[in-house]
Every structure is written in structure tokens, then in C-alpha cells.
Amino acid sequence: MLIWLTGLLGAYYLVNKPLTTGLVLNGIKAFAQIASAVLIVAIGGGLGRRLLSWLQLNKLTQLSIQAAVGVGILSTGYFILGSLIGNLKLLGWGLLGVLSLWLRRDMLLWLSDFSSLGWLWKTTGRFGKIAALLLGFLCALTLLASLAPAIKFDALVYHLSLPQRYLAADRFEFVPDNMFWGMPQLGEALFTWAAAIAGLQAGVLLAWAVGILSILGTAGYTAERLGADAAWTAAASLMGGYSLADALGWGYVDWITVLYGLGVVVLLAEWKDRNETKYVLVAGVMAGMALSTKYTGGVVILASLIVLIPDWRTSLLFFSTAGISSLTWWIKNFLLTGNPFYPFFLPAGNMTPLRLALYQNQPAWGGLENVFLLPWQATVNGLEGASGFSASIGPLLLGLGILSIFPSISTQHQQYRVRDVAIFLASGLLVWAIAGRLSGLLIQSRLYWSLFPAAAILAGYGFSRIGLLQWPGVRFGRIVRSLILLILLLNLVQVFAATVRRQTLQYLFAGSNAQEFLQHNLGMYALATQAVDELPEGSRTLLLWEPRSLYCLPDCDPDESLDNWATAGDLSNDPGEMLREWQTAGYSHILIYISGAEIFRSDGRLSAEDRQTLDDIMAAMTPVVDLQGVYSLFKLP
Numbered sequence: 001m002l003i004w005l006t007g008l009l010g011a012y013y014l015v016n017k018p019l020t021t022g023l024v025l026n027g028i029k030a031f032a033q034i035a036s037a038v039l040i041v042a043i044g045g046g047l048g049r050r051l052l053s054w055l056q057l058n059k060l061t062q063l064s065i066q067a068a069v070g071v072g073i074l075s076t077g078y079f080i081l082g083s084l085i086g087n088l089k090l091l092g093w094g095l096l097g098v099l100s101l102w103l104r105r106d107m108l109l110w111l112s113d114f115s116s117l118g119w120l121w122k123t124t125g126r127f128g129k130i131a132a133l134l135l136g137f138l139c140a141l142t143l144l145a146s147l148a149p150a151i152k153f154d155a156l157v158y159h160l161s162l163p164q165r166y167l168a169a170d171r172f173e174f175v176p177d178n179m180f181w182g183m184p185q186l187g188e189a190l191f192t193w194a195a196a197i198a199g200l201q202a203g204v205l206l207a208w209a210v211g212i213l214s215i216l217g218t219a220g221y222t223a224e225r226l227g228a229d230a231a232w233t234a235a236a237s238l239m240g241g242y243s244l245a246d247a248l249g250w251g252y253v254d255w256i257t258v259l260y261g262l263g264v265v266v267l268l269a270e271w272k273d274r275n276e277t278k279y280v281l282v283a284g285v286m287a288g289m290a291l292s293t294k295y296t297g298g299v300v301i302l303a304s305l306i307v308l309i310p311d312w313r314t315s316l317l318f319f320s321t322a323g324i325s326s327l328t329w330w331i332k333n334f335l336l337t338g339n340p341f342y343p344f345f346l347p348a349g350n351m352t353p354l355r356l357a358l359y360q361n362q363p364a365w366g367g368l369e370n371v372f373l374l375p376w377q378a379t380v381n382g383l384e385g386a387s388g389f390s391a392s393i394g395p396l397l398l399g400l401g402i403l404s405i406f407p408s409i410s411t412q413h414q415q416y417r418v419r420d421v422a423i424f425l426a427s428g429l430l431v432w433a434i435a436g437r438l439s440g441l442l443i444q445s446r447l448y449w450s451l452f453p454a455a456a457i458l459a460g461y462g463f464s465r466i467g468l469l470q471w472p473g474v475r476f477g478r479i480v481r482s483l484i485l486l487i488l489l490l491n492l493v494q495v496f497a498a499t500v501r502r503q504t505l506q507y508l509f510a511g512s513n514a515q516e517f518l519q520h521n522l523g524m525y526a527l528a529t530q531a532v533d534e535l536p537e538g539s540r541t542l543l544l545w546e547p548r549s550l551y552c553l554p555d556c557d558p559d560e561s562l563d564n565w566a567t568a569g570d571l572s573n574d575p576g577e578m579l580r581e582w583q584t585a586g587y588s589h590i591l592i593y594i595s596g597a598e599i600f601r602s603d604g605r606l607s608a609e610d611r612q613t614l615d616d617i618m619a620a621m622t623p624v625v626d627l628q629g630v631y632s633l634f635k636l637p
Contacts (some may be wrong), residue, residue: 020511029199030147030508036096036198040190041213043099044070046107052282057270059116060220064213065263066110069282072186072289074099076328079189083332085396094198095417113384120219124228127481134488138245141214141495146208146248147201148504149514151521153249156548158183160200163192168357174336177348177557178549179359182342184329186292187253204251209256213250215239217262218453222460225417233400233484234460238452240487242396242494243384243445254449257297259291261450265424268307271314272420280314284321293324295344296435296447303428303451307420308533309611352567359561365440371433375402378445391445396487397455401425402481403462418461425454438635466634469510518551528631531624532556532591541589541633542582545596556591562600565610567606572611575616583636590621590634 040288048066050510055062082088101109121132150160158180169500172189175181182307191203223231238258239245244483247254267283270276283304291298301322330340339348344360347353364370365388370377370633379398382389404418428451436443464475500504507517518526529551530543541556543549544565549558581591597614600606606614622633 023509023511026508030201031201033147033194033198033205036202037194037209039096039100040074040194040197040206041067041071042107042111043096043103044068044074045073046070046103046105047099049106049110054278058220058224058438060120060216061218061224061262061266062220063110063113064220065266065282065286067210067213068259068263068286068289070323072285072292075186075189076292078193079185079332082189082192083172084164086169088167088172088192089196092193095193096197113560116220117216120223120228120231122562123223123308124232127485128229128232130485131236131488134492135215135232135235135239135483138239138488138492138495140250141216141499142211142245142248142506143205143208144504145246145499145502146204146251148249148502148507149518150200150204150267151502151518151551152250152252153548155204157558159253160191160203160251160415161426161548161550161553162188163195163203164200165551166192166552166557167195169472174349178560179343179349179351179355180349180560182333182337182339182344182349183295184292184326186289186329189255190256191251192351193487197422204249204516204601207251207253207255208248210259210396214255214259214262214453217259217266217457220263221266222457224418226464227461229481230460230464233396234456235462236484236488237394237396237400237456237459239394239509240396240484240491241382241392242491243382243391244449244452244496245495246384247446252446253293254446256293257290257450258452260286260297261300262292262453264290264304264450265421265454268304268424269417269420270306272417277317280308280318281321284318285325287318288322288325288357290450292329294447294450296442297450298322298326299428299431299448300450303424303430303454306348306423306427333364354506355561355563357566359563360439362440364437365443366436368438370443370610374429374433374436382445388443390444393445393452394487395490396459396484396636397452400459400466401455403465405460418458421454421457421461425451426455426513427456441471506631524627524630526551527627528552528593528625528633529556529590531627531633532589535589535624539588540586541591544590544592546591546593546631551590551614557587559593562596565597565600565606565614573613575620577611578617579620579636587622588636590617590636591632592632592634594619594632596628 045063045067047400048068048070052066052069055065080096081091086092121129150156158178162175162178162181162185165175190206194202194206200234215238218238219231219235222234263286264283267279267286271279271283287301287304290300301319304318308318331341334340337349339346342348343351347356375398379393379395382391382393384392405422428448432448463480466477501519503512503517506512515526515530525548532552532555535541535555541563542551543556543559545559545562547554547558547560547562568581597606601611618632618634620637622637623632625633
């Protein structure tokens with residue numbers, strides 16, 4: 001009978017193949033990428049476990065902080081070694097093998113702490129279990145997005161294009177044509193390591209894994225103080241906004257800053273409770289690592305000022321460790337450009353006074369209501385991809401967080417905790433409001449996500465206080481629980497709709513290839529970069545009005561701050577002279593984003609004289625590809 005069934009199954013599936021060769025190969029590739037990303041994070045967790053075994057926190061929070069410190073150290077070390085000796089792939093594999101063997105016991109102990117997730121599941125009620133399932137579905141959808149080619153703007157401009165450049169050069173080096181090289185690169189160095197092991201997609205998956213740790217750590221800290229339902233509420237507050245949830249699959253560094261922001265606010269709260277200096281020391285390290293990930297991630301340093309200010313010695317220790325832990329990136333900039341804060345403040349490297357002025361002198365967006373009503377404005381008027389706040393952060397962070405500051409019958413100890421977290425958050429919001437008036441670019445919500453764990457913890461406190469409200473015949477707790485689940489469900493529907501719209505499932509499971517996926521999502525840009533890739537070997541292409549370079553590297557130089565034309569025109573507005581200047585710089589082709597030039601013309605940034613000069617230049621070049629007047633690729637004469 002067994003032989004009969006085996007033979008029948010073999011014959012059936014020989015004809016009715018459930019898996020194609022392509023699907024199997026894609027599955028193996030995806031597994032390798034996920035495994036590489038998880039292994040790097042686990043090594044970081046093991047290193048953090050060895051260094052911070054004395055931490056006494058909820059296990060989910062503890063493992064998140066340990067991993068954050070560990071991957072920060074690993075990223076910095078990989079960057080330094082990769083800058084000095086190069087061989088990024090060999091170095092990446094070598095570090096992976098040596099550190100896995102050295103830290104294997106610590107890694108297993110770190111991984112064992114995930115068992116407390118089961119405790120959190122068991123101790124929660126029906127509300128918490130439903131919230132956990134919805135959060136799980138959201139995370140699964142973004143995992144699928146992480147496996148598809150990157151399509152989001154900043155990933156194409158620098159988060160992933162810089163790692164691609166480094167791997168092509170086989171070392172960390174100065175990238176003069178991309179000013180974002182000067183930004184702190186803790187996240188990009190991690191992406192480079194993962195990409196050196198299993199391809200660029202592994203870097204995106206690593207960012208996803210770090211985001212999951214941020215969510216779990218926030219839930220764990222809230223659970224320890226307020227219970228399981230409040231924990232799932234805090235996690236739901238972080239994932240209740242479309243941008244926050246969807247960004248897990250973007251290949252951005254923003255969720256890395258969320259993890260470091262969580263560490264800072266938790267460790268400062270523990271220092272207040274325990275009065276042990278070592279907690280402030282680690283908080284300072286994590287604040288420095290937030291700054292090492294993103295300039296604006298360093299808002300947590302300023303947000304900590306008022307919390308620490310009564311104790312000047314402790315404040316000095318905090319700021320000193322924050323400075324030391326971020327020192328690598330300032331030294332890197334100083335050695336190669338002379339400006340530690342490149343590309344800001346001072347002309348240096350490729351940042352001429354003109355480029356500096358064009359990038360920095362951005363008018364403030366909106367009016368003074370963005371100062372005095374910032375949380376409301378960012379919550380209600382924030383829309384993913386729109387101007388201004390440019391992110392949808394959901395209603396729970398503000399809606400529940402504001403309730404935490406109202407008096408209640410909670411213990412005095414809890415009130416102190418709420419006060420300190422609220423002061424931390426309020427200080428950070430003040431920095432955000434002021435920065436938004438200095439430059440329109442600095443109003444974007446995504447720049448300050450390192451503050452959001454504090455807001456999520458306050459949302460947990462706000463949720464716990466709702467249960468204390470009493471009104472005859474009204475169950476406030478049940479109403480709020482229903483609203484939280486509704487918000488999560490709506491966000492899940494929105495993220496799922498985006499997954500379908502992007503055709504992520506077709507790419508992963510239905511045989512669609514990467515070029516088809518990119519063309520569907522990026523339109524003519526995908527065809528334009530394909531045309532650049534197909535140019536003869538040795539060609540070098542300058543992009544005009546197109547900052548995204550990931551899919552034409554290493555043979556193209558982007559217009560990352562949209563000033564390539566202005567810079568060339570500043571030298572000479574003569575078409576012949578501009579062409580000779582580009583030839584002297586080594587370019588063989590020019591890719592012009594015609595639609596982008598038209599936007600500049602319509603808003604006055606491209607004068608009528610400039611537009612005529614552009615027409616003369618295009619007439620003097622040989623057309624190679626014209627994509628319906630959206631992009632045009634030319635060969636220099």
C-alpha cells in the first residue's frame with residue numbers, strides 16, 4: 001500500500017508540478033538572505049549579552065537593548081576595517097564566521113530570551129491576542145515587501161545605493177558625487193555587511209529585523225510596568241500609522257533610530273529608579289548610536305538634557321559617552337573633507353558654497369501652528385509622500401499618549417515614571433518644532449522617529465488610566481480596546497492594499513521578474529536605468545534632475561540634491577562650455593529627467609534662459625533613448 005501511494009504521488013507531481021524551478025531558486029535565495037540578516041542581528045545580540053549581562057529588565061526589552069548595542073559596535077568595527085583593508089565580502093564572511101564561533105553561547109542565551117514572548121501571549125486576554133495577531137500579519141506583510149526589490153526614494157538615493165557603491169569598490173571610500181555619503185552611516189555599514197554576505201536584499205531584511213526588535217522591546221518594557229494589554233497597546237501605537245508599519249520593508253534606517261530611542265528612554269528611566277551610573281553610561285552609548293545612524297536621530301541627546309540636568313556629573317558622563325560612540329563618523333568626514341559635519345554648515349569636499357546654499361536654505365513649511373500644535377499637526381495632517389510632515393503616524397501615539405499626563409489614582413512611583421518619559425518626549429518635540437522653522441526639510445516626522453518609543457510608552461500609560469474611569473453604564477476600557485483593534489485592522493488593510501498594488505506577491509510567487517516589478521512601481525525610471533545599464537562598457541552617465549541611482553550603479557552619478565544643472569550653469573551658461581566641462585569630468589552620456597526639469601521650470605527654479613540652454617545642449621548631443629518625453633538619454637559629442 002505504501003509503495004502504491006508513493007508511486008502515485010510521484011507520478012502525479014511529476015506531471016502536476018506545484019513548484020517551478022524559478023520559485024524554488026527564489027525561495028532558497030530568500031532563505032539565505034533572511035538567515036544572513038538574522039545571523040548578523042543575533043551576533044550583535046550575543047555581543048550585547050556578553051557586555052550587558054548585568055541588565056535587569058523585561059527580557060524582551062533586555063534583548064532589544066543588547067542587540068542595539070551589539071550591532072552598533074559591529075557596524076562601526078566593520079566600517080573601520082573595511083575602510084582600512086577593504087575586501088568587504090571576504091571581511092564580511094570572516095567576521096560572520098569568527099564572531100559566530102566566539103559568541104555562540106552568548107547568542108544562544110540571547111535567543112532564549114525570546115521565550116518571554118510566549119509569556120506575554122499567555123498572560124494577555126482576548127484583546128491582546130487579537131492585537132498580537134494583527135501586528136503579526138502587519139509584520140509578515142512587510143517581511144514580504146523586504147524580499148522584493150527596493151522602490152522607496154531614499155533607499156534608491158543613498159540607504160542602499162551607498163552600500164552598492166562600497167561593494168563595487170570593495171571598500172568603504174569617499175563617494176564625492178553623493179553628498180549623503182557624509183551622513184552618519186551606522187545603518188548603511190550594517191546593510192553593506194549583510195549585502196556582502198547574501199546580496200543587497202539582506203540589508204533590507206536586517207532593517208526589518210531591527211524594527212521587530214524595537215516593537216518587542218517597547219511592548220516588553222510596558223508589560224513589566226502596566227501589564228500585557230498595555231504592552232500590546234504600546235506596540236499597536238507604534239504600528240498604528242501607515243508610514244511606520246510600511247517602513248519596515250523600505251530598507252531605511254529609521255527603525256534603527258527607533259530601537260536606539262527606546263534604549264535611551266528606558267535606560268534613563270532605570271537610572272532614575274536604581275541610581276546606578278552604568279545605566280546612564282549605556283544610555284549615552286545608545287544616544288550616540290542614534291546620532292551615528294541619522295543626524296536627526298540624535299534628537300534623543302537633546303531630549304535627555306532636562307531629564308539629566310539636575311545632576312551635572314551624570315549629564316557630563318552621558319554626553320561624553322554619546323560623543324565617543326559617534327566619533328567614528330565625525331573623524332571620517334574630517335579626514336576626507338575637512339568638515340566633520342559634512343555635508344552641512346561649511347563648504348567642503350564636493351559641497352561648494354552654491355550647493356550648500358541650495359540644499360540648506362529651504363524655507364520653513366507651514367505657519368506657527370506647526371510650533372504650538374506640532375503633535376496635532378503631525379498626526380492629523382501627516383500623509384505619506386505628501387509635502388510637509390510626509391508621514392502617516394497614526395492616531396494612537398497622540399490619542400492615548402495625552403491621557404497619560406492626566407492625574408489618576410496610580411501610584412506615586414508610576415507618576416514619576418510618566419513624568420520623566422513625558423519630559424523626555426516634550427523636550428524632543430520642542431527640538432522638532434524649532435528645527436522645522438529653520439528648514440522646511442526638518443519638519444518631516446520620519447526624522448524624529450527616535451522619539452516615538454517614548455510616545456508609545458506614554459500611550460500604554462494612557463491606556464491603563466482609561467480603565468480607571470467610571471461612568472454608569474459606560475465601559476470605557478472596552479470602547480478603547482475596540483478602537484485600537486479597529487485602527488490596527490484599518491492599517492493592515494492599507495498595508496495589504498499597498499502590497500497588492502505593488503504586485504509584491506506576483507514577484508515573489510508568480511514568476512514576475514525584478515525588472516517587471518521595478519517597471520510596475522517606478523515606471524519610466526526603471527526603463528531609464530535599464531538603458532543606462534545597457535550602454536557599452538566604460539560608459540559613465542551623469543543624471544540631471546534625477547537623484548535615484550541604485551539601479552544604474554556603478555556607471556552613473558546621481559543628481560542627489562537636484563543641483564547638477566545649477567552647479568554646471570554657475571561655472572558657465574554657455575552650452576558648448578558646459579558640454580566640454582562634462583566631457584572633462586569623464587562623462588560619456590547624460591540622462592535627463594525631462595519631467596523633473598519641467599517642474600523646476602514651472603516653479604521658477606529653471607529660468608527661461610536656462611531652459612533655452614538645455615534645449616541647445618540636447619540638440620548638440622546624440623539621442624540614444626527617448627522614453628515618451630519623460631526621460632531622455634544622450635551621448636555627449
